[in-house]
Amino acid sequence: MACRCFLWSESAGVTKRALVAWERLCLPKVQTPNQASWMVRKIIGASKFIMNIGPANLSVFYLAYFSTRKTYNLLRGNFEKVPWKKLICNNPCPPKCLFIGWLAVLRRLTTCDRLVKIGIQCDTLCCLCSKEQEDIEHLFFSCSWSSELWTKVLSWIGCIKQSESWSSEIDFVTAHATGNLAKHQIYRMVLFTSVYFVWRERNQRHFQGVTGDLNQVFREIQLVVYSTCFLYKKLRNVGQEL
Numbered sequence: 092m093a094c095r096c097f098l099w100s101e102s103a104g105v106t107k108r109a110l111v112a113w114e115r116l117c118l119p120k121v122q123t124p125n126q127a128s129w130m131v132r133k134i135i136g137a138s139k140f141i142m143n144i145g146p147a148n149l150s151v152f153y154l155a156y157f158s159t160r161k162t163y164n165l166l167r168g169n170f171e172k173v174p175w176k177k178l179i180c181n182n183p184c185p186p187k188c189l190f191i192g193w194l195a196v197l198r199r200l201t202t203c204d205r206l207v208k209i210g211i212q213c214d215t216l217c218c219l220c221s222k223e224q225e226d227i228e229h230l231f232f233s234c235s236w237s238s239e240l241w242t243k244v245l246s247w248i249g250c251i252k253q254s255e256s257w258s259s260e261i262d263f264v265t266a267h268a269t270g271n272l273a274k275h276q277i278y279r280m281v282l283f284t285s286v287y288f289v290w291r292e293r294n295q296r297h298f299q300g301v302t303g304d305l306n307q308v309f310r311e312i313q314l315v316v317y318s319t320c321f322l323y324k325k326l327r328n329v330g331q332e333l
């Protein structure tokens with residue numbers, strides 16, 4: 092109020108009605124231009140963010156030494172660490188496998204049960220085994236087809252373990268394979284790579300009517316794992332022993 096009165100009447104008291112409302116005076120000169128680059132749009136968007144975080148937190152912008160780290164943490168907010176963090180953040184598998192694996196961990200893959208829930212009518216029978224209803228727990232790796240593939244992959248890397256449902260697989264890998272040892276990284280990599288190839292096989296059968304051979308899919312998983320191991324010095328020796 093004092094600032095507004097000073098600007099318009101050069102005194103601290105209200106002397107007259109302002110010709111233009113202060114709020115209107117402070118509006119940006121232009122809206123974000125349609126042709127603005129994504130970077131300009133991000134900067135303008137960030138300014139709205141900064142105004143929304145509240146005056147108490149704005150002090151970070153007036154420090155003698157501006158800290159991008161503090162500012163970033165402030166804008167991002169604090170969230171609880173998720174138990175599957177290391178499955179995603181320290182997983183050497185190719186990005187396409189990582190992305191599909193991440194969606195599977197979040198249970199956001201568009202399996203038939205989810206499609207039905209959002210009102211899309213489709214055949215909910217699993218196209219890999221044609222015996223049970225398709226959902227994420229069944230697909231990874233309770234289904235007889237994916238279970239056989241996963242057991243074969245586990246046997247290949249020397250892990251003696253039966254395939255289980257998706258929740259149990261996540262619990263197992265979170266409890267036993269989140270370290271930085273090469274064998275842990277290999278396990279995380281083969282898990283996400285297998286998820287990717289099972290999902291690809293499911294989509295090929297659904298949308299293209301093409302049925303892949305299990306042994307061929309297994310060889311493709313091996314090829315991906317071998318080539319990825321070759322990229323990382325730490326994994327190279329382990330990869331050669333597989």
Ligand SMILES: [Zn+2]
Nearest residue numbers: 217219220234
């Ligand atoms: Zn099935």
